[in-house]
Amino acid sequence: MDNSPFRRIVLPALLASSAGFAALTWPMASDQAVQVSDRLPEPLSLWVDSALITHQHKEFSIRYIGFAIMSSVAIGIGTAEAMRSRQGRSQRHQSLLDEVLKAAGDRPLVDPSDIDYAVAKPEAAATPLAETERPTVTLDWSSLVQGTAQSNPQASTPAEAGILSTTLEDHALYHIQGANQQQCLALAVEGEYYRYYRNRPDVDKAQRLVQQLQLQGKKAIATVDDSGYIVWVRESEPPQQAVPWPELAIAH
Amino acid sequence: MNLKTLEHLWTAFVEGERDFTGINLAGADLNHWSLARVDFWGADFSRANLTQANFRRANLKQAQFSDAKLSGADLRWADLREAVLVGADLDSARLEGALYNARTQFPKGFNPGEAHMWNLEPGATLATKDLRERDLGGTDLTAADLSGALLVNSQLFGVVLKKANLLSALMGDSDLRYADLRQATLMLADLRGADLRGADLRGANLIGTNLRGCQLANTNLEGALYSDSTQFPRGFQVPKTLHHLAPGASLWGADLSGARLTGVDLSGANLAGANLMHADLWGACLANADLSGANLLGANLLGTDLSGANLNQTNLMQAIIDLPGERAAMVSFNGQTA
Numbered sequence A: 001m002d003n004s005p006f007r008r009i010v011l012p013a014l015l016a017s018s019a020g021f022a023a024l025t026w027p028m029a030s031d032q033a034v035q036v037s038d039r040l041p042e043p044l045s046l047w048v049d050s051a052l053i054t055h056q057h058k059e060f061s062i063r064y065i066g067f068a069i070m071s072s073v074a075i076g077i078g079t080a081e082a083m084r085s086r087q088g089r090s091q092r093h094q095s096l097l098d099e100v101l102k103a104a105g106d107r108p109l110v111d112p113s114d115i116d117y118a119v120a121k122p123e124a125a126a127t128p129l130a131e132t133e134r135p136t137v138t139l140d141w142s143s144l145v146q147g148t149a150q151s152n153p154q155a156s157t158p159a160e161a162g163i164l165s166t167t168l169e170d171h172a173l174y175h176i177q178g179a180n181q182q183q184c185l186a187l188a189v190e191g192e193y194y195r196y197y198r199n200r201p202d203v204d205k206a207q208r209l210v211q212q213l214q215l216q217g218k219k220a221i222a223t224v225d226d227s228g229y230i231v232w233v234r235e236s237e238p239p240q241q242a243v244p245w246p247e248l249a250i251a252h
Numbered sequence B: 001m002n003l004k005t006l007e008h009l010w011t012a013f014v015e016g017e018r019d020f021t022g023i024n025l026a027g028a029d030l031n032h033w034s035l036a037r038v039d040f041w042g043a044d045f046s047r048a049n050l051t052q053a054n055f056r057r058a059n060l061k062q063a064q065f066s067d068a069k070l071s072g073a074d075l076r077w078a079d080l081r082e083a084v085l086v087g088a089d090l091d092s093a094r095l096e097g098a099l100y101n102a103r104t105q106f107p108k109g110f111n112p113g114e115a116h117m118w119n120l121e122p123g124a125t126l127a128t129k130d131l132r133e134r135d136l137g138g139t140d141l142t143a144a145d146l147s148g149a150l151l152v153n154s155q156l157f158g159v160v161l162k163k164a165n166l167l168s169a170l171m172g173d174s175d176l177r178y179a180d181l182r183q184a185t186l187m188l189a190d191l192r193g194a195d196l197r198g199a200d201l202r203g204a205n206l207i208g209t210n211l212r213g214c215q216l217a218n219t220n221l222e223g224a225l226y227s228d229s230t231q232f233p234r235g236f237q238v239p240k241t242l243h244h245l246a247p248g249a250s251l252w253g254a255d256l257s258g259a260r261l262t263g264v265d266l267s268g269a270n271l272a273g274a275n276l277m278h279a280d281l282w283g284a285c286l287a288n289a290d291l292s293g294a295n296l297l298g299a300n301l302l303g304t305d306l307s308g309a310n311l312n313q314t315n316l317m318q319a320i321i322d323l324p325g326e327r328a329a330m331v332s333f334n335g336q337t338a
Helices: A006-028 A033-039 A042-051 A058-103 A204-217 B003-014 B325-334
Strands: A172-177 A183-189 A192-200 A222-224 A226-234 A239-244
Touching: A006 A222, A042 A239, A172 A192, A183 A222, A192 A204, A192 A222, A204 A222
Parallel strands: none
Antiparallel strands: A172 A183, A172 A239, A183 A192, A192 A226, A222 A226
């Protein structure tokens, strides 16, 4: 019902038409019209006088009512046309918006201009920023992940957080087979096997992942290489099989 | 779940962040959100309203969806390995091509096969599947069929693809460091720009493989097979431990067991004493080759040209051999084997 043509086009047209008719015929019905016409300036007062139903102006008044009817109908038609054209523009705008959203399918359904940057950065709330002065929001994801990393303040340095400064080549690599019979790459550190878990692009993300795993009760470490960090998780049970990674004898 | 977390998510997303590993969105209202390709590894969506949400190609590995509303959600090609979907409402959810494994926990009565999901496990059949730009590092895909699969720009660090069929697979720019590709068939595969440092390609089939621009430092290529059509990186010195398959090649005593050698031209080659057990020589040319003392136990010799070959003391037990036309017709007619 909210979007029906009756509500959006016909009803405003009827209201505008009625209002126009009422305004035009008010002098004929009102007792105060004579007093009002006296106070009006010259052309308007004559016009109001002519509309009054008096014996002198009877013929003219009938014609005036016809004029009022025609005018109100014209107002109604004009209003309907204006509303229809406005709705057309709105529909075109909506279809364009739909196309944009379809094209940018990997974006969330939120307009960046709707984002309250003051909320994201409370210290900026006091001074509203202009459109061009929007801050680059730096977020601390540790406050959002499950079991916050910040709750473990003692693990402040990478080494304490399980980040090893050594590379993969510094450790013995194995292929281990766990209880699920599936094989995977593993690192041997101090007599324990660490199963490959995930690559991380930088130290912050590696550290956060290691801490997150530690909070889940898993012992994790990360090694560094030229493309980032590799996170490894300790095998809780000794593997059924551990085959050393082959000698890397062939290099060019 | 508070509103501030959602606001942070919005803000960071708009700023271009796509890595939300481990984020806690339990109970959040994300219906109709478009979060395609976003990394939600280990995120918590328990009891969240994700109706009609778009998670296409999103990384949802180890994510929690317990009692979440996912009706009408788009989860196509999402990674749901080890995800917990117990109690989740998956009514009308689209899951075609979504990845799962034995540790993915589905709602009671849900059949991932009927939803056209792809199971990533050893021996999986994933031929011609689109697995590009995925994080499949460390996955065990031993003996999987990935022929013709699209694995461009994928994270395949430490992946186990031993004896996998990667015939004509597209793997350009993939991270294959420390991958186990022993005896894998990489015939005609395109690996341009791939990082193969530390990978184990012992006995791999590299016939017609494009390795241009690949990083091969510390790559173990011992016993790998290659041909004149194999394209190595510019300036790469092919180690002598590789087997060059070509007419007249010397492959005396080579271990080619289980190798896919379909259509290979080895005419006049010296294969004396070679191990070709269970090798696939369909349509190969072994004319005038020396196969004396070679082991072809269970080998596929359908359509193989053996004219003039030396088969002295060759083990052909259980080998699959097609018979001449009139003989085959006779066998068929009599219903007997030759």
